[in-house]
Amino acid sequence: MPDIAKIQTELAAAGIDGWLLYDFHNRDAIAHRVLGLDFGKFSSRRWFYWIPANGEPVRIVSKVEATKLDSLPGRKAPYLSWRELHATLKSALGNAKTVAMQMSPNANIPYVSIVDGGTIDLIRSFGYDVVTSAGLVQTFEAVLNEAQYESHI
Numbered sequence: 001m002p003d004i005a006k007i008q009t010e011l012a013a014a015g016i017d018g019w020l021l022y023d024f025h026n027r028d029a030i031a032h033r034v035l036g037l038d039f040g041k042f043s044s045r046r047w048f049y050w051i052p053a054n055g056e057p058v059r060i061v062s063k064v065e066a067t068k069l070d071s072l073p074g075r076k077a078p079y080l081s082w083r084e085l086h087a088t089l090k091s092a093l094g095n096a097k098t099v100a101m102q103m104s105p106n107a108n109i110p111y112v113s114i115v116d117g118g119t120i121d122l123i124r125s126f127g128y129d130v131v132t133s134a135g136l137v138q139t140f141e142a143v144l145n146e147a148q149y150e151s152h153i
Contacts (some may be wrong), residue, residue: 001036004057004073011053016113017096018052019136020123028114030102034140035072043068046085050074050092057095058092060085090126099123100133109134 013132021031024046032039035049045062047069052058057074061067066078079085093099101123102114103111112134120130 002034002051002072006050007051007140008053009135010136011051011100014100014135016053016100016131016136017097017098018050018093019100019133020093021049021051021121022101023047024113024116027116028102030112030114030137030141034137035069037069038072043143048089048092052094052096060088060092086122086126089123093126093128094124097129098131099128100131100136102133102137103130104132112137 026042029039045065048060050058057068059074059076061069061078061081063078077088079088103120104113104114107113122149123130
């Protein structure tokens with residue numbers, strides 16, 4: 001289970017309005033690990049998890065795989081068609097201006113350059129500024145545990 005309050009604190013400190021985690025066909029292991037989801041459970045439909053800097057998270061899931069994000073807190077927003085998905089995303093993101101996603105400008109950090117260009121284009125087409133989640137990933141995912149630290153030494 002992700003520590004939503006801590007993520008929201010980091011978002012506010014970074015001046016980012018929210019973090020939009022997204023996956024399709026198990027492409028983003030980072031999103032799964034940050035959210036505590038089982039990466040071994042295949043998804044055939046797109047899902048999004050919106051963590052705003054302030055307020056309740058939103059679980060955007062296909063009606064075909066409606067239980068995909070049920071282990072996470074927040075309001076569920078199901079969609080069926082791509083038109084419903086677009087409307088649901090716009091509604092969930094609301095008045096945000098900056099949206100962090102797993103992307104890296106100019107692919108400078110390829111480890112976080114995971115979200116496909118079309119999805120980034122889609123979010124930008126709604127008027128949002130998509131920014132890299134690299135700092136958030138470093139805080140919530142790219143941290144050595146005690147055994148890893150000892151091995152590193």
